[in-house]
Amino acid sequence: MNLPQLKNLEGLISIEVFSDKGSNTKPYTNEIFDSSFCWRDIAWLKSITNLPILIKGILTREDATKAMEVGAAGIIVSNHGGRQLDYTPATISVLEEVVQAVGRKVPVLLDGGIRRGTDVFKALALGAQAVLVGRPVIYGLAAKGEAGVRKVMHMLKDELELTMALAGCPTLKDISRSHVRTDRDRLQSLL
Numbered sequence: 001m002n003l004p005q006l007k008n009l010e011g012l013i014s015i016e017v018f019s020d021k022g023s024n025t026k027p028y029t030n031e032i033f034d035s036s037f038c039w040r041d042i043a044w045l046k047s048i049t050n051l052p053i054l055i056k057g058i059l060t061r062e063d064a065t066k067a068m069e070v071g072a073a074g075i076i077v078s079n080h081g082g083r084q085l086d087y088t089p090a091t092i093s094v095l096e097e098v099v100q101a102v103g104r105k106v107p108v109l110l111d112g113g114i115r116r117g118t119d120v121f122k123a124l125a126l127g128a129q130a131v132l133v134g135r136p137v138i139y140g141l142a143a144k145g146e147a148g149v150r151k152v153m154h155m156l157k158d159e160l161e162l163t164m165a166l167a168g169c170p171t172l173k174d175i176s177r178s179h180v181r182t183d184r185d186r187l188q189s190l191l
């Protein structure tokens, strides 16, 4: 049976084969994730730190509401880069639903799928306060180390500024909902 060899985590994660039946995924995930972890544990986390706790992985208005109920200081709309489960929604497609559920009580950040400045612009227009960037930064690091990461960040910044200029937005505050059109807007315009 072939299992991933996680070199960076050598000694920390067992890649022992537990059975010759099945894919070994269950014992592997049972070992690296605590399946008893639940919403109530946020209260415990809050009790041991003064740091703000932002909850990542929110994709629905229901989970956004729960996250606020347990006292999250912020919400990260994320499908973990779409690497965990096929057919999870694109984060940009559920952002507005979450933003509306949160109603400006805590910041909403968008994670996943940010590849160009126009993606940042769209997320801000749909109500995100900021975006998080994963793989582009890693690609820059792999290609050219620190300079590669800088290059990626500068590209995103330059593209965002160009988009803002072309959309007539001198400041971030000028980016508004009316600057983007979603599938739902298109459907509503047909009614």
Ligand SMILES: Cc1cc2nc3c(=O)[nH]c(=O)nc-3n(C[C@H](O)[C@H](O)[C@H](O)COP(=O)(O)O)c2cc1C
Residues within 6 Å of the ligand: 056, 078, 079, 080, 081, 082, 083, 111, 112, 113, 114, 132, 133, 134, 135, 136, 138
């Ligand atoms: C190699 C790799 C490892 C990751 N590991 C984790 C992880 O352990 N926990 C987690 O919440 N997200 C993890 N992520 C997801 C990122 O934190 C982030 O949500 C995702 O990369 C954002 O999407 P993007 O890459 O399209 O920007 C990982 C992503 C990559 C590419």
